Each structure stands twice: as structure tokens, then as C-alpha cells.
Amino acid sequence: MVEKFSAPKGVSEYFPPRGRDFETAIEKLLEPVRSAGYQLIELPIFEDTELFTRGVGGSTDVVTKEMYTFQDRAGRSLTLRPEGTAGVARSVIEHGLERGQLPIKVFYKGPFFRAERPQAGRYRQFFQVGIEAIGADDPALDAEVIYIAHRALQNLGLKNFTLKISSLGDGESRSKHRIELMKFISHIDLDQESLDRVAKNPLRLFDDKRKEIIAAMESAPLIRDFLSPDSQENYESVKSHLRNLGIAYEEDPRMVRGLDYYTGTTFEFLHHGLGAQSAIGGGGRYDGLLQALGGSQLSGIGFGLGIDRALLALDAEGITLEQERSGLDLYLIPLSPASKITSVALLAKLRESGLRVDMSYGDRGLKGAMKSADKQGAKFTLVLGDDELSSESVHVKNMASGEVVSVKLSASEISSFIKKMI
RNA sequence: GUGGGCGUAGCUCAGCUGGUAGAGCACCCGGUUGUGGUCCGGGAUGUCGCGGGUUCAAGCCCCGUCGCUCACCCCA
Structure with missing residues (x-):
């Protein structure tokens, strides 16, 4: 017997009969996306490493310790995409889509890669579907994007998920908040590792699961109290659109997203029953991303939904995807x-x-x-x-x-x- | 990177205080010549993760190693 191979550590694979569920799940998630006028954008799985360090942000774990980076034969540094938005932004800029009809509405689906320690619902290669709407800074569009994600999960058959939203405000709001937050944090006794994280992004402390940190952060200053009048108005408008659409949401002023480019509206869809990883999707607005990547000063908003986790959520709810016309004639x-x-x-x-x-x-x-x-x-x-x-x-x-x-x-x-x- | 759990047939697992492997499911064949699902009978399948040690004897004990898994961290 020759030695057998096994898949690289931590990747998700779908083979029959599960492969059919995987395929069906993607189709179901995409129905509401297509019906809202979003069109496919198919992008490379690897990009210039710099795109992610600049786009996603050097303070994020994703960039600092989770990227699959390698050199090609000419010595260029390339990275397997850890998320979808940076690539979309790059393509939009590169091909001048930003000079055409706005907003640009695109969706993508495919594998993404992060070199993390695998566990339930967390894989090194995982699958997402996502959408981006670029070029219109309109609260109604924020609401549309959240609505589509919500519809997509519903269309899959999921029921027990919740939506959390927040606003990170504009640059002015964030810098005021940051100053106060840093002041507050300086009074907390922290270990070196936490201090390092705080130095990169103090918001991360809101996400810490340790009891003593949660307790200490109880009275921390929240971004919602620092929103500029414009940001405040914008946020209220998004919420009123959501209510209008009949979407139940919960405000979470302590929500932290893992990528640096988010501004303004941010949101997360959570599902309990997947193990420790409860986010099945999330997204938000990004005001500075296009510009940071050499494009024009356009804002965008989008989401990513994890297919692997959506399938786990279906299992947890005991839902079987109905296959249309399965079996042989x-x-x-x-x-x-x-x-x-x-x-x-x-x-x-x-x-x-x-x-x-x-x-x-x-x-x-x-x-x-x-x-x-x-x-x-x-x-x-x-x-x-x-x-x-x-x-x-x-x-x-x-x-x-x-x-x-x-x-x-x-x-x-x-x-x-x-x-x-x- | 840190910690816990687990590695026995394709799958799920059992294996008592150490005596050289078993069940269920799945699979294949058959139950009088060419018609499935139930039932009955039969069959194939494992270097018991790998390496070393203790022992007359190890799947069971000890050491190491690899792998998987869950959790922290982080996130989809």
C-alpha cells in the first residue's frame, strides 16, 4: 500500500451527498441578490499582497498573522484572498467601473483563505457569497444590503438568526471616541498581549471574552455617544429604513468588526448552534477604501455570508434543503x-x-x-x-x-x- | 501561538482487572432461470494512527511522535 494523502489541515470539503446541499445553498443565498440587480464579479483567488495589507488594514489579525502569502517565480509577493471586498475594490478601480453607472452592484462567491487554527465552523479554506454596492452614500442602500443578507438567510430556510447593527460613524466621530476610549483603557490592568492589541485597535477590547475584561469594559465610552450630527442622522435613517422593511435588529454599540476599512453602518448576523463561532455573515460601509487603493473618493457597502457556517446553522436547526427534481427519471x-x-x-x-x-x-x-x-x-x-x-x-x-x-x-x-x- | 479531548472495518462505535479483534449501518452475492424497497442466508474489509519500551503475552500499561477535534485568540 502506498501512503495515502489527506487534505491540507483545516479545509472544508463537500462530497456527495453533501455536495448537493452546498450547491443548493449557494443558489438559495443568491436568489435575493440577483433579484436586487446585483451581477457576478469573478475575481482571482490570489492578489498582490499589498492590496490586503493596505486594504484590509495592518492592525488586523487577518493581515498580521492569517494570510497565505507566497512568492511567484518572478519574486512578486502574492496572497490567497482572505476576504472579498479588497479585490472587488481593486477591480472596480482598475477597470474604471467607478466612472460608469453608480452604484455599482456586484456579487461574488468562492473560496477564501485564512491560516488560523481550525475549529468548529472555522476553516482555512472557507466559502462565502458576498455583495458590494459601491458609489452611493445613501442610508437606503445600507438598508438594502442588510435586507438582502436577511432575505438570503431566510431563503435558505434559517429562522434562528439575529441581526446586530451599529454605526462606527465618520472619521471625526471615531477619532474623538478613540481618544476617550484610550484614556479609559489606560486605567485597566492588562497583560502585554492585550496591550499590543489595544495599541493597534482599542476597539478590539470590546470583543474580549474574558470575564474580567468584560466587567472592566462595562462602563467604557461607546462610539454611539460620539457620533457627529451627520453620522447620527445617517444611522437613524438606516434604522428607520430597516423598521420600514420589517427587519428586526438589535443595536450593539460594542460590536467590533475584524477588518479596518469599516466606517458608518456595520452589521453582523449571528446564529447560535455552530459552536463558538457564531457569526454567519456580516459587513458594513467603507468610506475610505477605494481612495486608499488609489481610486476615487467613493463610498461602498457590502456583506459576506459564510456558506460553511450557513450549512452548519441549517444542521443546527434540523433543516434539510429541499432539492428540486432530485434523483433520476x-x-x-x-x-x-x-x-x-x-x-x-x-x-x-x-x-x-x-x-x-x-x-x-x-x-x-x-x-x-x-x-x-x-x-x-x-x-x-x-x-x-x-x-x-x-x-x-x-x-x-x-x-x-x-x-x-x-x-x-x-x-x-x-x-x-x-x-x-x- | 496556548490549552482540553480523541485516534479500532467505508461510517458510527464496543472491546471487562493486558491473553494475539467485534456489532450496527453501508457494500457485494444468493433465496430455483429476467425485475427494487421488507425479510432470511452468505461474503469481503482492519499492519487496532505511527515508532519505541515493559511483559511469556499489548488495541488495552509507559514514553515519544503524527493526525484529528474542540476551546482561547480571531472571524465567515
Whole structure:
């Protein structure tokens, strides 16, 4: 025996029958996205490393210790994308989309990579669908993006998720808050590791799960008390749109997002039942990102939803994704070498006629082949042996009723017979 | 990076105070010649994660190692 391979540590994989759920989940999540006019943007999985350090932010864990970075043969530093927004922004700028119709509305789906220690719901390669609406700084658009994420999760069938929102305000609001927050934190006794994190981004302390830190942060100054009049008005407007849309939300002034580019409206969808990782999606507005990447001064907003976690959430709620038209319409069972030749040709023609058809490969016995047809959920089976060849008629069995009917041995006759019955 | 748990058939696991491996599911074949789902009978499958040690004897004990997993951290 040669040594067997195993997948790289911490990646998520979906194989049958789970692969079908994965595929279906993406489709369901995307329905509300498409119906709101968002169009696909398909981007590279690796980008210039600098795009992420500058875009996502050097103070984030994502950039400082979770990137898969490598050099190509010419010595360029490339990184497997840890998130989607930076790449979208890059592409928008590079191809001048920002000079066209605004807002630009795009969606993406695919794998992302972060070199973390894996655990329940956290993988090194994981899948997201996300949208970005760039070029309109309008609270109604913030509400739309949140609404779509909400609809997407609902459309999957999820019920037990909650939405948390907050506003990080504009630059002025944030710098005032930061000063006060730093003052407050300087009175807390912290270990070196926490001090390092605070130096990079004091907000992170709000996210600490240690009891003593939570207690100490109880009376910390909150951003909502530092919002400028403009930011305040904007935030109120977003909330009123959400109420108008019938979206239940909870305000969480202590919410922290892991990426540096967020400004203004931020939000997170949480689901308990996934283990320690409770966020199944999140996003927010980013005012300075485009400019930081060499583009124009356009603001944008978007979200990312974790497909892996959404599937775990479905499990937790005991929901099975309903597959439309699953299983085979027909299963062919050839019983002799001669009938096999006919079967192979017949199989192709039936498939071309739009039916889902498979046949028994490997010269199995009739009984075994029937069993296999049953396992695959075939609605009809067709037995083709030497007798059928000479009489030019085949036996088609309805697997649900057990009824067997003779049909003329011709692809079009069989096809129309099956189509009539299903 | 830090800590806990676990590694026995494809899957889920059992294996008592050490005596050279088992169940259920799944899979394959058959139950009188060519028709599935139930039932019955039969069958294949493991270097018991790997390496070393203790012992007459180790899946069970000891050491090491690798892997998986959960949690911290962080986040989708």
C-alpha cells in the first residue's frame, strides 16, 4: 500500500451527498441578490499582497498573522484572498467601473483563505457569497444590503438568526471616541498581549471574552455617544429604513468588526448552534477604501455570508434543503453484450431529450441493478435484454407503483412516455 | 501561538482487572432461470494512527511522535 494523502489541515470539503446541499445553498443565498440587480464579479483567488495589507488594514489579525502569502517565480509577493471586498475594490478601480453607472452592484462567491487554527465552523479554506454596492452614500442602500443578507438567510430556510447593527460613524466621530476610549483603557490592568492589541485597535477590547475584561469594559465610552450630527442622522435613517422593511435588529454599540476599512453602518448576523463561532455573515460601509487603493473618493457597502457556517446553522436547526427534481427519471438495465451496445446509444439520446438518465455499468445482475436504481431514486427503470432487442419493445417499470409497461424500443417513444408520466 | 479531548472495518462505535479483534449501518452475492424497497442466508474489509519500551503475552500499561477535534485568540 502506498501512503495515502489527506487534505491540507483545516479545509472544508463537500462530497456527495453533501455536495448537493452546498450547491443548493449557494443558489438559495443568491436568489435575493440577483433579484436586487446585483451581477457576478469573478475575481482571482490570489492578489498582490499589498492590496490586503493596505486594504484590509495592518492592525488586523487577518493581515498580521492569517494570510497565505507566497512568492511567484518572478519574486512578486502574492496572497490567497482572505476576504472579498479588497479585490472587488481593486477591480472596480482598475477597470474604471467607478466612472460608469453608480452604484455599482456586484456579487461574488468562492473560496477564501485564512491560516488560523481550525475549529468548529472555522476553516482555512472557507466559502462565502458576498455583495458590494459601491458609489452611493445613501442610508437606503445600507438598508438594502442588510435586507438582502436577511432575505438570503431566510431563503435558505434559517429562522434562528439575529441581526446586530451599529454605526462606527465618520472619521471625526471615531477619532474623538478613540481618544476617550484610550484614556479609559489606560486605567485597566492588562497583560502585554492585550496591550499590543489595544495599541493597534482599542476597539478590539470590546470583543474580549474574558470575564474580567468584560466587567472592566462595562462602563467604557461607546462610539454611539460620539457620533457627529451627520453620522447620527445617517444611522437613524438606516434604522428607520430597516423598521420600514420589517427587519428586526438589535443595536450593539460594542460590536467590533475584524477588518479596518469599516466606517458608518456595520452589521453582523449571528446564529447560535455552530459552536463558538457564531457569526454567519456580516459587513458594513467603507468610506475610505477605494481612495486608499488609489481610486476615487467613493463610498461602498457590502456583506459576506459564510456558506460553511450557513450549512452548519441549517444542521443546527434540523433543516434539510429541499432539492428540486432530485434523483433520476430513468435507469437503464442492459442484460447482454448486444443490449448494452443499444443501451449506450439509447442512454445518450434520452439524455439529449432532457431526461435525467443513468444506466447500470459493470455488468451487474438484474437484481443488483434494480437495487441500484432504487438507491439512486430512479422513477422508472428500463430492462433491455435479447428478448427486447428482437421484439423491439422494452419493459418500463414505474418504481413507485411497481407497474410494468411495454414501450416500443425507440428513444423518442420512450422519452415521451417518461415525460408524460413524470 | 496556548490549552482540553480523541485516534479500532467505508461510517458510527464496543472491546471487562493486558491473553494475539467485534456489532450496527453501508457494500457485494444468493433465496430455483429476467425485475427494487421488507425479510432470511452468505461474503469481503482492519499492519487496532505511527515508532519505541515493559511483559511469556499489548488495541488495552509507559514514553515519544503524527493526525484529528474542540476551546482561547480571531472571524465567515
